[in-house]
Amino acid sequence: MAQFGKGYAKRSTPSYFMAIVGVSLVLFLLGLLGWIVINANRLGENFRENVEVQVYVRQNISPKDSAALVQFVSARPYVKSYEYITKEMARKQFVGTGNDDFMSVLDQNPLPASVDFRVKSEYANADSLNKVKADFSGNIAVDEVKYNKKLVTNLNDVIRKVSLILLVVTVGISIAVIILIDNTIRLAMFSNRFLIKTMQMVGATRWFIAKPMDRRAVINGAISGLIAIGGIIGIIFASEQWIPEIRALRDYTLLMAMFVVMVLLGIFISFISTHRxxxxYLKMKLDDLY
Known part of the structure; x- marks a missing residue:
């Protein structure tokens, strides 16, 4: 049996090498798509979190009530960030956009103070924003609550369509990846069919024959996953050097989860395909191997 082990190792090295390369390439493509999906989701969240709500303060409201409104806004669970805009700041913003300074013809500033805040991404939809407006309905310091309804609707429609397309592409490529890895492993095992049958003919049990090959499949799957991860990390750093802005989209938690899935997928499919x-070949007759 020791002779079989040595012969097996020598014969199977080339086919295992090609199997590792093939599985690595397929996992790399899957990981590349996963990275694109992660960035797309993060980009969608960033767009949603730029939705701004303006809470206009009533004229002649007391400083105490204005401070209470700011405190009220800061405590809301849907607020990501906020800023209190005084009447003078509102005038400067108005003039800064290219408009004439109305103070040259008016005695007082007609623009109201406001509390402008950005909502968290999960609240950037029409239903949630309507509830946000209702949350301010009973506040005596609030004159009006506004947000760009058309922007919110269009933004969510675009994100929904892009997410659907990415989902379909991801499912399709995932199925293709599983099939390609399975075919790659089966092709690698095809070159060992006579070795498997010979070991069976000299009395080796199924467990004795399958165990080293299954173990090797697990190792090869893990190696393939790690090689693919190295390629993805290289692509990420190269992309961030070329386009520094995408660094803001990096999500370490999702990337680590994707890397773990890549390794586990490589191990699982390699093991299942090898064992099958x-x-x-153990069930086939010798003549059928030719």
Whole structure:
């Protein structure tokens, strides 16, 4: 049996090498798509979190009531960031956009003070923003609550369509990846079919024959996953050097989860495909191997 082990190792090295390369390339493509999906989701969240709500303060309201309104806004669970805009700041913003300074013809500033805030991404939809407006309805310091309804509707429609397209593409490529990895492993095992059958003919049990090959499949799957991860990390750093702005989209938690899935997928499919191939050749007659 020791001779079989040595012969097996020598014969199978080339096919295992090609299997590792093939599985690595397929996992790399899957990981590249996963990285694109992660960035797309993060970009969608960033767009949603730029939705701004303006809470206009009533004229002649007391400083105490204005401070209470600011405190009220800061405590809301849907607020990501906020800023209190005084009447003078509102005038400067108005003039800064290219408009004439109305103070040359008016005795007082007609623009109201406001509390402008950006909502968290999960609240950037029409239903949630309507509830946000209702949350301010009973506040005596609030004159009006506004946000760009058309922007919110269009933004969510675009994100929904892009997410659907990415989902379909991801499912399709995931299925293709599983099939390609399975075919790659089965092709690698095809070159070992006579070795498997010979070991069976000299009395080796199925477990004895399959165990080293299954173990090797697990190792090869893990190696393939790590090689693919190295390629993805290289692509990420190269992309961030070329386009520094995408660094803001990096999500370490999702990237780590994707890397773990890549390794586990490589191990699982390699193991299942190898074990199935071994059992298949063990069940076949010798003449059918040719």
């Amino acid at each position: 191939s071994v059992l298949k």
